[in-house]
Amino acid sequence: MSTVEILIQDANGCYQRARALLDSAGESSYMTESCRHRLGVSRQKCHLAVSGISGVKVPTIKARAQVVIRPVRHHEQQMTIEAYVVTRCTPSKHIRDADWVHLKDLELADPNFNEPLPVDVLLGAEVFPYIIRSGRRENLLSEPVGIETVFGWALMGNTGNTNPKRSTTLLTSLDSVDLVLRRFWEIEEVLNASKTSPAEEDCERIYRSTTTRESDGRYVVHLPFNCKPPQLGQSRQMALNRLYRLESRLDKLPQLRQQYNTAMQDYLDSGHMQIVPEATSEAEQAYYTPHQVVIKPDSTTTKVRVVYDASATTSNGKSLNDNLYTGKKYNKTCRVFINLIPEINLLYVLNH
16 A cells, blocks of 8 residues: 555646655655656666665666656645656555445545556655645554545555565665675775785795796796705606506597697697606606596587696605695685596606
C-alpha cells in the first residue's frame, strides 16, 4: 500500500496521471524510464550508486529528471522534485479489500490501492514531510491506518494477511560513485608488508644489491641463498635417473615425444638452456634440476609444458629450495598445491 495518485507535468505543460508510492526511508525520489518517456521530459546525466536493505547494490543510476507534481483534486498545491530514473520502482501485489469500517468515508489518495498496478514514481524522504497532514484514522492492529496527505488519504500498515508469500521493503541509501570506488580501492589495496624478521630483510637486501638489467632488456636476478656456501650434495645422477624414466615414458608416446622435443628446442633457441658436454665433471657447487612433462589439453596456447622440480634432494638430503629464502606469505588464506613430478637436467651453477 502507501500508494497515491498524482499528476505530473509533461514536456508540453499538460498534466498526466501517475501512481506514486510513499517511501519515508528512501533518501531520494525515483521515476521509471517508461514514465519519463511517456512525459517526454528531458534527463540529465549522473552517476549514483544505490543500496537497499542489507546493503544490496542495484545497478548504478545514470540519469535524473526534474518534474512538477501536484494532487489530482487540488490544483493549487504543487511541488518540483528531482527523481532518479530507474527501470522499475517496486513490485506490486494484490491486496484483499476487507470491510474496514474506520476508512469508509475517506477520500482515498489511490482508489485502486488493492490492485497490482505498476508504480511510476517513488517519493522519498526529501518529499515525504511536505505531503503529510495531521489526519489519522486507525482501528485494530490487524487493519491498515489511514494517513492524511495532500493527495488524499493513504493507507499504510497491516492488511490482515498474516502469512504473506512476498515482502516488499523500501529502504535506499545513496553513495556517490567516487565514494564507492574509493572504498573499493581501500579494500583491494595490498598493504605494505613490514619487515618482520632478519631473514626477510636479508632476502630483500640480496634482491636490491644483485638485480641488474642487460642490454637486451632482460633482468638478471640472483638466487636468494639463505646460507653461504649453499649446502648441496651431488645431484647429477639423481637428475639423470629421472631423465631416463622420462625417456622411457616418451618412447611409448610418440606424439608427446614430438611435443616435448619442440618445447626443449625452444629452450635452446632462446638461450634459456645450453647443452652440458658429457665429459664435464660434476662441479662442487652445481645443481641439476630434474623435470617432467605436463599435459594441459584444455590450454589454447601451450598444451605441453616442462615443469622443473627444485625440491628434488641431493645426496646430502637437501634440495635447491632448502637453500633459498622462501619470502613472506602475503595471502594466508590461499593455499597453492603444486605437484612437481620430476625429470631432466637443468643445471644451476651456484655463484656466491
